[in-house]
Amino acid sequence: MEILRMLKSDKVEVVSMAETASGHADYIKDIFDEWMESGVFLKAVIDGRIVGIIHVRVFKDFAWLEGLRVHISHRRRGIGRLLTLKAMGISRSKVIRLLIRKNNKPSLALATSLSFRQIDKIYYHGGTSKSFSEISMSLGLKRAKETLQCGYMDGWRWFPREYYLSSLFIGTSDNEEIVALETSPIFLVKGNIKGIEHASRNPRGGSCFIVLEYNSMDVVKLA
Ligand SMILES: CC(C)(COP(=O)(O)OP(=O)(O)OC[C@H]1O[C@@H](n2cnc3c(N)ncnc32)[C@H](O)[C@@H]1OP(=O)(O)O)[C@@H](O)C(=O)NCCC(=O)NCCS
Numbered sequence: 001m002e003i004l005r006m007l008k009s010d011k012v013e014v015v016s017m018a019e020t021a022s023g024h025a026d027y028i029k030d031i032f033d034e035w036m037e038s039g040v041f042l043k044a045v046i047d048g049r050i051v052g053i054i055h056v057r058v059f060k061d062f063a064w065l066e067g068l069r070v071h072i073s074h075r076r077r078g079i080g081r082l083l084t085l086k087a088m089g090i091s092r093s094k095v096i097r098l099l100i101r102k103n104n105k106p107s108l109a110l111a112t113s114l115s116f117r118q119i120d121k122i123y124y125h126g127g128t129s130k131s132f133s134e135i136s137m138s139l140g141l142k143r144a145k146e147t148l149q150c151g152y153m154d155g156w157r158w159f160p161r162e163y164y165l166s167s168l169f170i171g172t173s174d175n176e177e178i179v180a181l182e183t184s185p186i187f188l189v190k191g192n193i194k195g196i197e198h199a200s201r202n203p204r205g206g207s208c209f210i211v212l213e214y215n216s217m218d219v220v221k222l223a
């Protein structure tokens with residue numbers, strides 16, 4: 001098996017492999033072109049066929065892993081682990097993070113076996129996709145003076161609070177106070193907005209995702 005850089009011409013094969021791997025329509029088809037432009041997009045290849053993929057994006061003081069998929073006929077042969085380790089090595093980051101749906105036992109088992117540990121829990125609420133400005137206009141959100149006290153999601157990546165450079169916004173939805181961030185999709189630190197796609201810390205009606213972190217300094221201390 002070889003681990004190689006993705007090529008633009010791999011798109012059709014990758015989309016088909018990812019949809020079989022996930023068992024449903026996969027967001028990889030929408031994000032493929034963007035991932036070719038930013039970060040490092042890797043593929044695992046056996047006999048000329050793509051059997052696994054992963055994308056890594058490096059930020060100021062951490063790397064973010066995403067899009068790990070292994071072909072359904074090639075599971076439990078170490079491909080997922082190898083792709084993850086390769087992406088971790090390429091990133092050269094001391095801190096590496098990723099997001100896994102709470103009920104995804106194989107992926108959680110893989111991450112914990114590589115010393116990733118839970119650092120946060122986020123809820124995803126499906127619904128109509130709307131920009132921050134559309135939501136802000138319809139709810140009459142106002143800038144608040146407070147600063148953010150917790151990590152947050154933007155573009156389906158988790159960031160520590162120091163990365164958030166805009167304001168917090170307050171308003172009400174269904175007679176409940178909301179505290180929102182200017183992210184895509186909108187992130188709610190407090191409250192709920194029914195029927196609109198958003199991420200939040202509110203479990204009500206949401207799908208739970210676990211944010212995990214690998215910190216090489218902790219691993220060195222344990223060794
Ligand atoms: C999660 C996934 C990438 C794992 O790929 P894989 O190549 O089968 O994983 P590996 O063979 O490298 O497994 C490494 C370790 O992960 C854990 N693991 C993997 N699959 C597992 C399963 N079905 N049940 C329990 N543990 C599992 C084990 O600890 C395993 O080590 P072991 O085989 O020595 O016991 C694969 O199942 C997949 O593509 N799933 C669908 C897409 C997905 O969920 N992606 C992750 C989104 S965050």
